[in-house]
Amino acid sequence: MKFRLRIWRQADPEADGEFVEYEIDGISESTSFLEMIDRLNEEITVRGEEPVAFDSDCREGICGMCSMVIDGRPHGPQSGGTTCQLYMRHFEDGALITIEPWRSAAFPLVRDLVVDRSAFDRVLQAGGYVTVHSGPKPDPNAVPIDPEIAEESLDAASCIGCGACVAACPNGAAMLYTAAKVSHLSLLPQGQPERYQRVQKMVDQMQEESFGSCRNYAECEANCPKEISIKFIGRMNRDYLRAVLKEPTDRRGPMGSQ
Amino acid sequence: MDLDPRLPEAPIEDMWRTHKEHMRLVGPRNRPNYRIIVVGSGLAGASAAASMAAMGYQVDCFCFQDSPRRAHSIAAQGGINAAKDYRNDGDSIYRLFADTQKGGDYRAREENVWRLAELSPQIIDQAVAQGVPFAREYGGMLANRSFGGVLVERTFYCRGETGQQLLLGACSALAAQIQSGGARMHTRTELLDVVVIEGRARGVVVRDLVTGAIRSHAADAVVLATGGYSNVYNLSTNAKGCNVTATWRAYKRGAGFANPCYNQIHPTCIPVAGEFQSKLTLMSESLRNDGRIWVPRTTGDLRAPGDIPEEERHYYLEERYPRFGNLVPRDVASRNAKQMCDQGLGVGPSGLGVYLDFRDAIRDHGKSVISARYENLFSMYERITGESPWSTPMRIYPAPHYTMGGLWVDYDLMTTVPGLFAIGEANFSDHGANRLGASSMMQCLADGYFIIPLTIGDYLSRHPYGDVDTDHAAFRDAEREVGQRIDRLVGVGGSSTVEALHRELGKLMWDHCGIARNADGLREAIQEIPSLRDRFWNDLKIVGSGEQLNQSLEHAGRLADFLEFGELMCRDALERNESSGCHFREEHQTEDGEALRDDVNFSHVSVWEHMGHESSPRMHKEPLHFNALPLAQRNYKT
Numbered sequence: 001m002k003f004r005l006r007i008w009r010q011a012d013p014e015a016d017g018e019f020v021e022y023e024i025d026g027i028s029e030s031t032s033f034l035e036m037i038d039r040l041n042e043e044i045t046v047r048g049e050e051p052v053a054f055d056s057d058c059r060e061g062i063c064g065m066c067s068m069v070i071d072g073r074p075h076g077p078q079s080g081g082t083t084c085q086l087y088m089r090h091f092e093d094g095a096l097i098t099i100e101p102w103r104s105a106a107f108p109l110v111r112d113l114v115v116d117r118s119a120f121d122r123v124l125q126a127g128g129y130v131t132v133h134s135g136p137k138p139d140p141n142a143v144p145i146d147p148e149i150a151e152e153s154l155d156a157a158s159c160i161g162c163g164a165c166v167a168a169c170p171n172g173a174a175m176l177y178t179a180a181k182v183s184h185l186s187l188l189p190q191g192q193p194e195r196y197q198r199v200q201k202m203v204d205q206m207q208e209e210s211f212g213s214c215r216n217y218a219e220c221e222a223n224c225p226k227e228i229s230i231k232f233i234g235r236m237n238r239d240y241l242r243a244v245l246k247e248p249t250d251r252r253g254p255m256g257s258q
Numbered sequence: 259m260d261l262d263p264r265l266p267e268a269p270i271e272d273m274w275r276t277h278k279e280h281m282r283l284v285g286p287r288n289r290p291n292y293r294i295i296v297v298g299s300g301l302a303g304a305s306a307a308a309s310m311a312a313m314g315y316q317v318d319c320f321c322f323q324d325s326p327r328r329a330h331s332i333a334a335q336g337g338i339n340a341a342k343d344y345r346n347d348g349d350s351i352y353r354l355f356a357d358t359q360k361g362g363d364y365r366a367r368e369e370n371v372w373r374l375a376e377l378s379p380q381i382i383d384q385a386v387a388q389g390v391p392f393a394r395e396y397g398g399m400l401a402n403r404s405f406g407g408v409l410v411e412r413t414f415y416c417r418g419e420t421g422q423q424l425l426l427g428a429c430s431a432l433a434a435q436i437q438s439g440g441a442r443m444h445t446r447t448e449l450l451d452v453v454v455i456e457g458r459a460r461g462v463v464v465r466d467l468v469t470g471a472i473r474s475h476a477a478d479a480v481v482l483a484t485g486g487y488s489n490v491y492n493l494s495t496n497a498k499g500c501n502v503t504a505t506w507r508a509y510k511r512g513a514g515f516a517n518p519c520y521n522q523i524h525p526t527c528i529p530v531a532g533e534f535q536s537k538l539t540l541m542s543e544s545l546r547n548d549g550r551i552w553v554p555r556t557t558g559d560l561r562a563p564g565d566i567p568e569e570e571r572h573y574y575l576e577e578r579y580p581r582f583g584n585l586v587p588r589d590v591a592s593r594n595a596k597q598m599c600d601q602g603l604g605v606g607p608s609g610l611g612v613y614l615d616f617r618d619a620i621r622d623h624g625k626s627v628i629s630a631r632y633e634n635l636f637s638m639y640e641r642i643t644g645e646s647p648w649s650t651p652m653r654i655y656p657a658p659h660y661t662m663g664g665l666w667v668d669y670d671l672m673t674t675v676p677g678l679f680a681i682g683e684a685n686f687s688d689h690g691a692n693r694l695g696a697s698s699m700m701q702c703l704a705d706g707y708f709i710i711p712l713t714i715g716d717y718l719s720r721h722p723y724g725d726v727d728t729d730h731a732a733f734r735d736a737e738r739e740v741g742q743r744i745d746r747l748v749g750v751g752g753s754s755t756v757e758a759l760h761r762e763l764g765k766l767m768w769d770h771c772g773i774a775r776n777a778d779g780l781r782e783a784i785q786e787i788p789s790l791r792d793r794f795w796n797d798l799k800i801v802g803s804g805e806q807l808n809q810s811l812e813h814a815g816r817l818a819d820f821l822e823f824g825e826l827m828c829r830d831a832l833e834r835n836e837s838s839g840c841h842f843r844e845e846h847q848t849e850d851g852e853a854l855r856d857d858v859n860f861s862h863v864s865v866w867e868h869m870g871h872e873s874s875p876r877m878h879k880e881p882l883h884f885n886a887l888p889l890a891q892r893n894y895k896t
Contacts, residue, residue, distance in 0.1 A: 012806070030531040030643075039534055042755045045810065050802045053809055055324065057497040059537045061638065062422055063328040078641075085641050110468055111807045118445070121325050125437040129430035132387045134309035134707040140386035141344070144398025153391040154416055157423060161327055190389045 001027045001088055004096040005040065007052055013109055019098070029089035033076065034059065034066065036088060037099075053112040061085040061225065064160030067167070068113055069100040074164035074223045082162065082225040102167040105210040106174065117163050119209040120177060127201035128181045130190050143189050150188075157184035158226045165220035171212030176220035178206045179236035180228050186239055196243035203240050259514050259867045261880040264668045265369050270886045271351075274373045277669070278712060282719040289314030291723040294714065295462055295477040297449045297504055299326030299432070301334075301425055301699055302682025303483030305706025308431035311440035313711055318475055319432065319441055320464060322448045322499055322812075327429045330485060330497040331702060334421025335542035335635070337403060337413035338385075338699040340378040345402055349410040351375045356887050358697060361407045361587050362662070362690020363839035363855060365517070367863070368886050369669060370687045374697075377704040382414055384707055388427040392416055405695035406543055407587035407894070413696045418542055418634045424699055428706070448812065449504045450743075451736045452480060452511045452678065459511075459678035460726045463736045465744070467812060470805040472737050472744075474728040478721065479677045479714055482508060483706070486661035486683040488521060490820045490827065491772070492764025494658035495527060495540040501816035502823045505665050505684050513673040514865040514878065516686035517663035518823070519831035522693055522840045523773050524659030525591035528642055528652075529611040533761075538657035539642055541614070542635055543695040546584045548619035548628060549652070551575050551591070553612050557602035563613055563651050574598060578850075582894040589692045589840040589853070590894060592656035596773045597851065599655075606653045615651035656773060660698060662689040662840070663830075666865045666880070670713035671705060674865075677721075679714060681705035686863065691839025744804040747814045752797030756814045759794050763817070763824060766790065771828050776844040780832040784825060791821040826866055826875060833877060836860045857889055 002025045010017030024040050031039075034056050041051035056066040066083040070076035076086045091097065099113065107115040159180035166174050182199050185191030191198070214233065221230045268276035284292065292315050296307040299321040307319040321329060341354040354375035359368055382400070386392065392414050393401040402411040416423040435441040444464070451463040453474070461476040484504035488494035509515045526541045552571045559566065574594055576583045584591075595612050598604060605611045620628050625648070629636075636647045643653070665673045665680035667687055672679050682702040689697065770783035794817065802808045837846040837853035838860065846854040862879040869876050 028532050031534065032536070032642075035534055035536045038536055038757065041810075042757050045755050045799060045801050046753065048801060051810055053807055057323055057328055057499050058330060058333045059498060060333055060539050062333050062419065063323070063330070063497065064325075065323060065328050080637075081641055085638070087642065087644070089644055114807065117324060121327075121433070121443075121445075124430070125433040127437075129434045130387065130389045131434060132384070132431070133312045134305070134384060134431075134711065136380060137383035137387045140383055140392075141399045145391075145394050146398055147394040147396060147401075150391045150394045153389075154423070157391055157416075157426060158419065160422070161325065184391070185389045188389050188391060190387055 001029060001093045003027065003036070003091065003094070006096065006098045008100045009052070009112055010109060012111055027088055029087065031088045032059070032084060033070070033086040033088065034084050053114050055114050056084055059084040062160060064162035067102050067115060067162060069102065069167060071098050074102065074167040075225050079222070080225060080227050102163050104166045104172040106166060106172060107163060119211070120161050120163060120174070122209065123174065123178055123202055123205045124181060126205035127194070127198040128185070130185060131194060145189060153184050153187040156180045156187070156228065156232050159228055160226060162225060164223045164225060166211065168219040168223035169212065170217055170219065171215055173214045174206050174209070174211040175214040175233045176224060176228060176230060178202055179232040182236045182239065183232040186235070196239065196246055199236060199239040200243040203236070259674055259865065259878045261514070261666065261674070261865055261878055262668070263367060263369070263880065264670065266669070270369055270372050273369055274376060281712060281716040284715045284719050286314055290316060292316065292718050293318065293477040293724065295320070295475055295480045296483060297462065297481065298329065298483035298485060298684070299429070300329035300331035300483060300485060300682060301428055301702035302684070302706045303329070304425065304428035304432045305703050306481055306483060306681055306710045307441050308428060308435050309707050309711040310714065311435035312431070314440070317435070317441040318444060318477065320444045320447050320449060322446065322467060324445050326432060326443060326445070327425060329425065330500055331425045331699065332422045333497065334699055335418045335540065336405065336544040337415035337420045337696045338381065338424065339405070339412050339696040340382045340414060340700065341375055341412060342379050342382065344400060345411045347410045349412050353410065354378060354412065357408045358688070358694055359690065359887050360892060361694035362692050363853070363892060364690065364857070364861070364884060364889055365838050365882065366688055366690035367882060368884065372886060373709070374688050374701055374704050377708050378700050380708060381700060381703045385424055385427050388431060390416065390423045390427045403544060404547055404585065406546060406585045406591070407582070407694045415544070418544070418632070421699060424703065428703070449484070450507065450740045450815070452508045453732050453736050454511045454675055455726055455730060455732045458676045461728065461733060463733065463740050465740070468807050470803070470808070472740055474733040474737055476726055476728045476733070478718055478723050479679065481679040481681060481710060481714070482665065482684050483682045484684045486664065487820070487823060488658040488661055490763070490824050491658040491767050492760045493530065493535060493538050495524060495538050498537065501819065503816050503819045505680070506819040506823050508665060508673065508675065508678060510868050511675065512868070513675045513678055514666040514867055515663070515826065516666035516863050516865045517830065518827040518866065519771070519834055519841050520662035520691050520839065521658060522588055522660040522662060523592045523656040525588055525595055525656050526614060526654045527657035528639065529606055529608060529655040539638070540657070540659060541639060541652065541654060543588070545614060545632060545635060548623070548631065549584065549614040549616050550618060551584050551612055551614055553598045553603040553605060563605070563615070572603070579894045586894045587692060587694060589842070592773055593842060595656055611653040611655045613651035614654045616647055617651070620648070660693055662686065662691060662693055666863065670716065671710055672713070672717065677717065679710060681710055691841055744811065744815070747798065747811060747818070748800050748804050750795060750798040750800070752799050754793070754797045754799060756798060756800070756810055756817055759790070759798065760813070760817050762790055763821060767824050767827070771831050774842045774844050775831050777832060780828045783828045784832070787821065787825040787828065794818065794821055829875070830864055830866065833864060834860060855891070
């Protein structure tokens with residue numbers, strides 16, 4: 001198979017970026033999209049040009065590192081998967097394919113197709129955890145959990161933190177990501193003691209970053225490689241409302257020697 | 259080289275408790291004075307960093323990815339073992355210990371294995387407390403499934419993404435510590451050297467992968483949680499970035515490297531489809547609970563699998579190993595698949611594949627039951643191959659997956675360099691010559707949550723804190739060496755890409771040091787690797803500089819280390835003149851092709867010491883003993 005690739009090239013955040021067109025030939029349909037870019041990079045390296053920088057690691061759709069907008073869609077035309085799980089059999093021979101980085105104010109560009117998603121980590125650090133130290137704990141079967149609840153929690157926890165939801169959203173909102181993280185813990189008994197404080201801290205941090213606000217476009221759900229439902233956004237909003245109506249409490253001082 | 263494991267004096271079942279009772283402690287007020295570096299943020303690194311920061315130590319954690327959550331532990335699929343005996347099927351700490359020791363073909367230190375089994379139930383308790391949503395039964399109790407090489411159901415799981423959920427648990431604990439200031443996270447930062455001053459590990463030299471800046475960090479102890487080296491084969495189930503650099507740098511600074519030839523070839527991976535493939539995808543071993551493995555009975559049978567009648571299908575694992583059937587340990591399953599393909603019975607376009615068939619399971623249990631167990635794995639397979647496991651059997655073939663070898667550590671998980679610790683896949687300690695399924699995460703979390711936070715205190719309490727900083731000449735020297743090496747890589751100016759050279763190394767290693775090895779092949783590889791290494795240093799082509807994000811340069815640095823390491827791996831495989839676990843020497847097999855150990859001459863850990871660039875490495879031995887579980891030939895047949 002043969003393709004024409006229009007790829008966004010930008011040396012660093014300050015440099016001007018532009019689309020550069022490349023041609024590639026001899027690609028089999030069992031080649032993955034990223035393997036095609038690998039091939040291209042080898043070819044242009046041999047020609048003495050700098051290879052295209054892009055993020056990827058596990059290449060099996062779970063680490064959440066790969067991040068390309070392909071023909072206008074984060075992770076490309078195939079629903080329910082990441083760029084690394086996209087294979088060339090899904091493209092027409094001879095197609096022109098446009099490849100861009102995630103574009104969002106909250107994800108500053110690093111180089112070419114690589115962006116900085118550390119805003120996601122800061123949202124998580126604001127409260128996306130159950131405070132437990134390492135050490136002996138009660139037997140987990142002492143607190144039975146309805147399997148439906150555990151499964152729903154896992155549906156939310158399946159988020160791989162790739163940022164496609166933000167890249168897909170016309171507003172660049174991070175509601176689906178934050179809602180997935182909040183709902184994973186708020187559904188479980190273990191997440192209850194910090195439930196309202198958690199949602200407040202995480203939403204506040206989300207607003208401090210440069211994410212936009214949610215206008216119910218639902219593009220996030222349509223482009224999520226793990227097909228996480230926007231119902232979790234509704235869940236988070238309900239929790240957030242309850243949290244702000246409650247008397248504010250700041251318990252988030254360092255635990256330890258008290 | 260001092261290879262005393264420093265075992266506490268107590269019976270094996272009381273050893274860890276006794277050790278904890280007598281080890282030296284650092285008091286809560288003193289802990290913030292000590293600085294600890296943790297390299298790697300997978301299950302071992304994240305759990306260790308979070309636990310030690312929560313105790314009060316100052317922790318700096320490093321990863322080369324853009325977020326700690328992306329470490330490759332995330333990709334573990336099937337589950338995690340624990341000796342809970344929730345199923346009342348005869349499980350116990352002893353049985354998990356014995357299964358692991360036997361699965362490892364009696365090449366692990368049994369005290370460490372016992373401790374692993376002993377800590378396993380606590381890991382589940384810890385993970386559930388963090389909010390890991392393990393599968394539950396209708397009554398709300400935790401569910402279990404079975405894995406290869408055992409006769410009990412002790413594996414806990416979250417669909418096919420147990421690794422992601424456990425890592426999110428550990429990373430959330432780390433996030434809490436980052437938020438409270440106990441831990442500092444350094445993302446997109448790669449370790450390029452370990453700094454040893456007056457015989458103790460005192461810090462690291464790292465490269466900022468975005469700017470190319472080279473920096474030093476000093477500490478009172480360094481913990482390596484940097485995973486395994488399967489990417490020496492180029493194609494493996496590991497993430498693209500997985501590498502041997504950290505442990506190899508440590509080796510060159512004096513840490514002994516143990517059993518490098520023990521690497522596991524996982525039986526259930528999607529077969530290679532083309533020359534430029536970048537990675538192999540694992541299909542969880544849990545599929546072997548319901549899938550039946552077979553090949554056609556006659557060579558050259560080109561019929562579609564569905565057209566081959568029952569009597570012409572060779573269910574070779576079920577026939578050869580009636581007691582364990584398709585759930586034999588990984589090394590046995592991989593070797594049998596290779597034997598079938600070597601006999602010309604392999605399936606698929608390359609002839610390198612066997613069927614994993616769900617037809618009978620779907621018929622017996624119904625589509626909904628099978629879907630609940632494996633839906634995400636089935637859709638992953640279909641996405642990659644374009645074939646649906648609902649209508650045609652999967653095709654699978656073995657692929658490099660996990661490395662049991664690693665840095666030698668004592669009972670406290672300290673390497674032969676005082677102050678340098680290795681945890682998780684980066685060390686050698688618990689899996690012998692073959693790791694059983696669902697036990698890698700168990701080891702990572704036992705090391706990170708429960709062992710290192712205590713044993714590191716014992717070490718630190720014997721030394722004053724903060725008596726070295728990065729102004730020390732050793733840091734300057736290491737920084738200079740790291741910088742020179744990067745300049746050298748960028749400046750070769752040849753014509754071969756790093757990918758092309760890595761493919762060559764991978765092929766060499768797979769052909770000569772793969773599923774089956776022999777002395778001639780290994781000698782050939784030991785001859786050929788140095789010339790490939792010369793070619794690398796004379797013909798490499800890197801475009802761009804070292805002062806920018808340069809992914810080819812990162813890859814080249816890692817490959818340079820693999821090109822040295824691969825040779826050591828072959829040397830170790832040649833030296834170990836027996837078959838044990840995943841290390842199958844064709845010269846040593848039973849009449850029906852099973853691995854034949856030589857317990858008289860090889861009941862030891864082989865530990866390699868770096869003797870400088872001009873000399874060959876020297877091998878030392880840690881003798882193994884077998885008191886809690888006497889030696890026996892592995893038998894998965896009856």
